[in-house]
Amino acid sequence: MQTLLRRLRNFYVATALVLLTWMTFFDANDLPSQIRNWWKLRELEGDAAFYEGRIKDIRRERREVLGNDRLREKYAREKYLMKKPTEDIFVIVDENNEPLEK
Known part of the structure; x- marks a missing residue:
């Protein structure tokens, strides 16, 4: 009887x-795929x-720019360096070639 139980347990x-x-x-859905998917999800x-x-x-x-014409002009000048046809713009940069005013 014990050999039968031992065989069943081993099986x-x-x-x-x-x-x-x-x-x-x-x-x-193996374990490595699950780990890769978890990292990709994060x-x-x-x-x-x-x-x-x-x-x-x-x-x-x-919202700030579209609500006000002055702010729209200021935004265009600062972000895209736009200017009027009759004016000149000088941008002062630092040693990293970044504008001093952000």
């Missing part, structure tokens, strides 16, 4: 090990948070 242990090995390395969530912040900033700037 179940072996079957469980084979199944675990199969699920870990050979299945379509990366994409970080990107989404960054772009949501950028969208919020751009919407805020847009």
Whole structure:
């Protein structure tokens, strides 16, 4: 009787090990794929948070600029260095070739 129980136990242990090995390395949803997907998800969530912040900033700037003609002109001059046809613009830069005023 004990040899039968021992054989059955060995059979179940072996079957469980084979199944675990199969699920870990050979299945379509194996462990390395799950880990890669988890890291990719974290990366994409970080990107989404960054772009949501950028969208919020751009919407805020847009509300500020579109509401006032003076602000629209100021924004165009500062961001895109636009000028009137009759004027000259001089941009003072530092040693890194960045404008001094931001």
